[in-house]
Amino acid sequence: MKFIINRELLLTPLQQIVNVIEKKQTMPILANVLFQLQNNQLTLTGTDLEVQIVAKLALDNEVEGSITIPARKLLDICRLLPSAVDIKFELSDNKLKIQSGRSRFVVSTLPADDYPNFEMSSMDCHFSIQAGQLKKALDKTTFCMANQDIRYYLNGIMLNIFNQQLKLVGSDGHRLAIYEDRIAQETGIELRIIIPRKGVLELARLLDNEEQELQVDFSRNNIRVVIGNLIFSAKLVDSKYPDFSKVFEQDFYSPIHVQKQLLKDALTRVAILSNEKFKGVEFSIDGGNLKISTNNPEHEEADEEIFIEYQGQPLSIAFNSQYILDAVANLDSELAVLTIAENSSCCFIEEPNEQEYKFIVMPMRL
Template identity: 70%
Template sequence: MANQDVRYYLNGLLLNISNNMLKLVASDGHRLAIYEDQLDQNTDVEARIILPRKGVLELIRLLDDPDAELKIEFSSNNIRIFNKNIIFSAKLVDSKYPDFSKVFQQQFFSSLQIQKNTLKEALTRVAILSNEKFKGVTLDLDANSLKISTHNPEHEEAEEELVIEYSGDPLTISFNAQYLLDALANLDSDLAVLTVASNANTCFIEEPNAQSYKFIVMPMKL
């Protein structure tokens, strides 16, 4: 989620309910996270509402019991959530979330599967010498290797090479290392799947099997 962005819809989390399908979406303009799940029962509800950032952060703190059953009520401008003996209420963000489905409707390079922790550790080591403000790292991908490199204004450089299996065309693309690390930290699987759009404007990071959670990162220029 963004913080005090002039695009009001980014300052919160989209809750999309379509009968028994639940979708949560958040973006800060540089990356986007999507979670989809199926409810146990039909709701006969079709709604798209945006919960405010402060409310979402408070809910994360309150919803500490994964087995608790919630009762949720909302109108066009307010939401109430009943959790045990607590009633949480918040004013919704008065804005319309844009249609992000187009990001899925494009051509992609071949996917790369890689051990999550191996990639996390390499990114963490290389990012130490990246520009402190932008945290930029470059990924060079070919059939046998993934090279991760960076440099900073003090002319310091770091580079690490990982052995991989990749069947697609060679590819060079740069990202904010912290954005990649945040995505990897939220995957439950030991494997991460990275898929770059053919126009190199987005990169999907997800799990190989249960793909309920997707993280999309926009590249950067170095």
């Protein structure tokens, strides 16, 4: 294998691929990136067997071949070379010679034949969506995903397709974010899948061009997203997402309207003296007044009052302050609407007009 490539052409896809490669591997070859050169095309592949990224680059004047190269060493070499230089790669006796200007490196390799195959089932569902549309949906729900929860179905995002309706749901068991949107074309698909946490984070990172059209293919076991010259693939979580519809089927107090920034600022200040572990704050609501208060084991306390619009009876309820802040930060409107269940089991946070995005947070005891 022998070829010359410009640093800028190689660096970006290499950085994207290295992101999916774990630093600690069960198989040494998984720390490598697979290079395959054939028919004027260089294909780079990186995987941890759960998530895979493939990049395809057009090249001329090359000698075909395939090999695997230590991913992080190669990235460091390319990153530290001067901008816009050409890099020459040449494989000889299982060693890869890398040369650019007066810089020369000889890197160890492992055979391409030993690189594990990423198992993919037949993709029988397809739809197209703009990158910006999918990224917004992910951004509105990703922060709610669980991290290493024993209920492994919560360690990811539920994606529900019902013809043109797209719904994404993220939850860690204490809070839940729902984002709904509409796909431009009819898909004829009715399916729920769970994309694993790592897959969600890597996919969101790749969606940097909002105008780009994405081709999304998936089955019950895998999802594949074609992003320009990149192909992202992930294995899906083999489980059923819990039914959260009952949270809507209960009685609620009158909605509370509050200026988003006012609530955000007051919460941030009061939370300074909350319990560092639980971050609990109490909401005391009476007419046009919301009192936010907290205390901690050091017997420190804080409270602040802000104006609200509320027509119901007085009530008091406590929340994790960070959960409320996360929800409010994801609202696009200047006004936040909080609706508390009469049995104090949950609180809905949404925008006054748009029904695309809902955030549900469970209360806590102080």
